[in-house]
Amino acid sequence: MSRAGLVAVLLMGCAKTVAPEAAPVDAVDESKVAASGEPREILEAFADHERPGLRARAVEWLVRAGAEGRPDDPSAWVQRAEVVALGRRADAAATARRQAMAARDDIDPWVRCLAALLAPDPSFAVALSDYATEPQPWRRLPLALGAWASGDAQAREVVEAALRSGLLDWNLELMLALGDRGDAALAVALAEAQRQAEPELQLAIAAARLLAGDDEAAQAFEVVLRNGEIEARLEAIDLLQHVPTEPASRLLDAAAAKGPEIVTSYVEIIGVDRGDTRAARLRKAMASDDPELRTLVVRHVVPGAMALPWRPQPLVDDKRGALATPIVTEALTDADPGVRRQAVESAAALGLDVTPVVQALLLDDDPTVRIAAAGYLLVQGSR
Secondary structure, three states, X not given: OOHHHHHHHHHHOOOOOOOOOXXXXXXXXXXXXXXXXXXXXXXXXXXXXXXXXXXXXXXXXXXXXXXXXXXXXXXXXXXXHHHHHHHOOOXXXXXXXXXXXXXXXXXXXXXXHHHHHOOOOHHHHXXXXXXXXXXXXXXXXXXXXXXXXXXXXXXXXXXXXHHHHOOOOOXXXXXXXXXXXXXXXXXXXHHHHHHHOOHHHHHHHHHHHHHOOOHHHHHHHHHHHHHOOXXXXXXXXXXXXXXXOHHHHHHHHHHHHXXXXXXXXXXXXXXXXXXXXXXXXXXXXXXXXXXXXXXXXXXXXXXXXOOOOOOOOOOOOHHHHHHHHHHHHHHOOOOOHHHHHHHHXXXXXXXXXXXXXXXXXXXXXXXXXXHHHHHHHHHHHHO
């Protein structure tokens, strides 16, 4: 798996009932997509595209700008994009729409849980109360987690029992959300789940244990970071960046010291979110011939760009803004479409006024760049 694919899998929460954050990049039939026009027209066209990855990207921008999304879309990719975008808003209409999605038994259980985690209150516990009658443990777990986070104390026991069953979806994000409950007693059930889980899920459960205060879970990462293949080590690093604990920091430092260069560079880039803002390291990575490495820099230079959606979004201080602005601005004209797309998204997150450059990207050859450009302009216009 490539680093880009790995990052996508982690953020998406890939599962059997998958509910990812960032949509996949699908092949596109250009005859079915508006190639130019007003930003809203472009996004509306993509929101009705046959490819769910493109629909999800367009829907998230539309909803962020206050427009109507696609709440009845059958794809979990699109459902999750809608919920995450609603969570960025504080208006009553957005809250009501999240509540409505949490109560729907015809959409992905993790999406329903996420709707609650973004801003839990007792109304979501009611919306998710069908966890008590859900027969499948892997569907029951996210529903019970959302209810527990929303004040239903009885749901905690259901979460623990579902974990002990070992019948879990491959949903990395769900595991991190469980760890974020900070329940030390739950770490015992997580350890039992880890012993039974498929190999692809074991590190995510170990990350949840670290978040819950079980430092013994670091052993699973030590083995991979010491002896694993490069891609396995990068996967471990992707998880550890979401674990703001001292054991995780030690593991990342050890991985960077061991190398090789790609591992060291990766740890250094994500180190920006750990308080390391040495610009020379980022400039070196931006000069790389590897577009995936450049994309990572442009993403991580924004505070909280990799933050899980239910965690607080950090503010951009002057020092971080001064570091990020020239990197993001230059990346808008990068030769690689993935870097350009990320630059537009980062510019929006930073609140940069780069309208003339982004306006030109409405005609970009890459459809995901056009979606990002249209989204940026629509959101800028709605402020």
